[in-house]
Amino acid sequence: MTALTDLTLADMAAGLRAREFSATELVGAHVAAVEGARALNAFITETPEHAFAAAKAADAALAGGSAGVLAGIPLGIKDLFATEGVETTAASDMLRGFVPRYESFVSAKLLGAGAAMLGKLNLDQFAMGSSNETSAFGNVLSPWRARNSNAALTPGGSSGGSAAAVAARLVAAATGTDTGGSIRQPAAFAGIAGIKPTYGRCSRWGIVAFASSLDQAGPMARTVTDCALLLGVMAGHDPRDSTSLDVPVPDYAAALDGDLRGKRIGIPREYRMEGMDAGLEALWQQGADWARDAGAEIVEVSLPHTAQALPTYYIVAPAEASSNLARYDGVRYGLRVTPEGGNLNDMYAATRAAGFGAEVRRRIMIGTYVLSAGYYDAYYLQAQKVRALIARDFQNVFKQCDLLLTPTAPTSAFALGSKSDDPIAMYLNDVFTVPSSLAGLPAMSVPAGLDDNGLPLGLQVIGRPLDEAGVLNAGFALERAAGFAARPDNWW
Numbered sequence: 001m002t003a004l005t006d007l008t009l010a011d012m013a014a015g016l017r018a019r020e021f022s023a024t025e026l027v028g029a030h031v032a033a034v035e036g037a038r039a040l041n042a043f044i045t046e047t048p049e050h051a052f053a054a055a056k057a058a059d060a061a062l063a064g065g066s067a068g069v070l071a072g073i074p075l076g077i078k079d080l081f082a083t084e085g086v087e088t089t090a091a092s093d094m095l096r097g098f099v100p101r102y103e104s105f106v107s108a109k110l111l112g113a114g115a116a117m118l119g120k121l122n123l124d125q126f127a128m129g130s131s132n133e134t135s136a137f138g139n140v141l142s143p144w145r146a147r148n149s150n151a152a153l154t155p156g157g158s159s160g161g162s163a164a165a166v167a168a169r170l171v172a173a174a175t176g177t178d179t180g181g182s183i184r185q186p187a188a189f190a191g192i193a194g195i196k197p198t199y200g201r202c203s204r205w206g207i208v209a210f211a212s213s214l215d216q217a218g219p220m221a222r223t224v225t226d227c228a229l230l231l232g233v234m235a236g237h238d239p240r241d242s243t244s245l246d247v248p249v250p251d252y253a254a255a256l257d258g259d260l261r262g263k264r265i266g267i268p269r270e271y272r273m274e275g276m277d278a279g280l281e282a283l284w285q286q287g288a289d290w291a292r293d294a295g296a297e298i299v300e301v302s303l304p305h306t307a308q309a310l311p312t313y314y315i316v317a318p319a320e321a322s323s324n325l326a327r328y329d330g331v332r333y334g335l336r337v338t339p340e341g342g343n344l345n346d347m348y349a350a351t352r353a354a355g356f357g358a359e360v361r362r363r364i365m366i367g368t369y370v371l372s373a374g375y376y377d378a379y380y381l382q383a384q385k386v387r388a389l390i391a392r393d394f395q396n397v398f399k400q401c402d403l404l405l406t407p408t409a410p411t412s413a414f415a416l417g418s419k420s421d422d423p424i425a426m427y428l429n430d431v432f433t434v435p436s437s438l439a440g441l442p443a444m445s446v447p448a449g450l451d452d453n454g455l456p457l458g459l460q461v462i463g464r465p466l467d468e469a470g471v472l473n474a475g476f477a478l479e480r481a482a483g484f485a486a487r488p489d490n491w492w
């Protein structure tokens with residue numbers, strides 16, 4: 001029999017309803033898996049007592065026929081979502097010990113549907129990073145190892161704990177957030193699926209803010225169907241987030257059939273970057289062939305401002321971060337450092353110097369610089385204009401096609417430490433993910449194959465605003481054709 005931890009979320013839900021196992025058994029198997037995999041450092045806080053309490057409630061609800069969609073499903077929550085009564089750190093010393101008195105909209109929806117929270121997952125500090133190495137709680141290890149080397153690999157970031165926990169089967173699925181690729185790049189590195197919905201689809205209420213015009217929550221799971229099930233629960237209007245969209249949420253999972261007839265899928269020429277790994281380029285082509293086999297028409301398209309997306313993102317995101325992170329002043333949240341004999345300003349400075357990690361400080365400085373008088377016009381305003389051009393590129397392209405297909409990240413998972421001293425090399429991870437972030441579009445990563453060293457590679461599908469259903473269905477078709485069955489070894 002398949003181990004309980006190997007089941008997909010959809011199969012767990014079906015097995016629970018068929019009384020093949022109880023929610024308490026299901027949660028117990030996952031709690032044991034979490035304990036056995038602490039070497040991965042995927043969790044910042046484990047909450048087995050919460051999970052078992054939810055399992056007990058789920059078993060009662062299942063017996064009484066009143067169970068929610070996610071009753072008894074073991075989930076991990078990225079430690080950027082405020083969870084009532086459970087420490088929420090954003091992986092920063094600044095918030096160490098912060099226990100929110102409220103639950104984020106998204107985690108409240110998941111828990112309200114019966115999910116069992118196993119704990120809070122590690123991430124890059126304040127979601128700034130692509131490797132999980134900026135966490136104040138130590139890096140996460142990828143559960144994958146390359147065939148040709150024993151080097152420890154990063155799980156990607158910033159939702160690296162989420163990706164590692166899902167890939168290592170410690171949870172059925174996890175929440176992620178994505179500002180410039182934080183769901184999609186780690187999903188690609190870990191051989192799992194993840195979707196960043198349209199900006200506004202999921203409420204940001206109760207999510208620690210990084211760059212408010214870009215931040216979006218989304219699900220990460222081992223299959224596209226599981227992502228669809230979760231997104232259906234996470235999405236929805238919330239008046240407490242002024243950018244939350246008041247539009248109906250379709251039944252994403254029910255609509256999945258992998259039939260792409262009548263769909264035109266664009267291959268953006270500018271994403272074919274110089275020096276792209278031959279294996280990745282071949283997989284991209286393969287993905288186009290799979291989509292064609294599923295009935296789609298493939299067309300070559302152009303997004304002329306693609307090359308400007310990365311520099312634009314790395315102005316806009318730090319600018320917003322510098323503003324959002326001004327609230328960590330030692331007065332209201334978490335850490336407070338009071339130098340002896342110092343005044344209020346000394347307290348601010350000492351707190352912020354001690355509480356923020358190096359990458360966060362870098363972004364605050366860049367953000368403050370590009371917003372400062374004299375530089376605002378040259379950098380921030382200019383970046384906003386270029387952002388509008390990038391969004392216009394997508395509007396034009398979606399007159400010629402319904403969806404876009406690209407690689408998710410330029411490489412497979414890289415070795416720990418190999419890019420941590422080189423911010424530009426780290427930022428380059430986001431080259432294929434930031435354009436759709438800047439345009440606010442839904443985009444997902446689907447595990448599509450392995451590179452020469454046996455490491456996962458993902459393909460990205462980008463859609464029109466609010467067309468998560470179309471993105472998921474194309475992802476479903478690719479997933480089915482790819483038949484991705486590789487899994488990380490239990491080497492940790």
Ligand SMILES: NC(=O)C[C@H](N)C(=O)O
Binds near residue numbers: 127128129158317
């Ligand atoms: N937050 C994200 O989406 C990750 C991105 N690499 C960043 O550091 O900004």
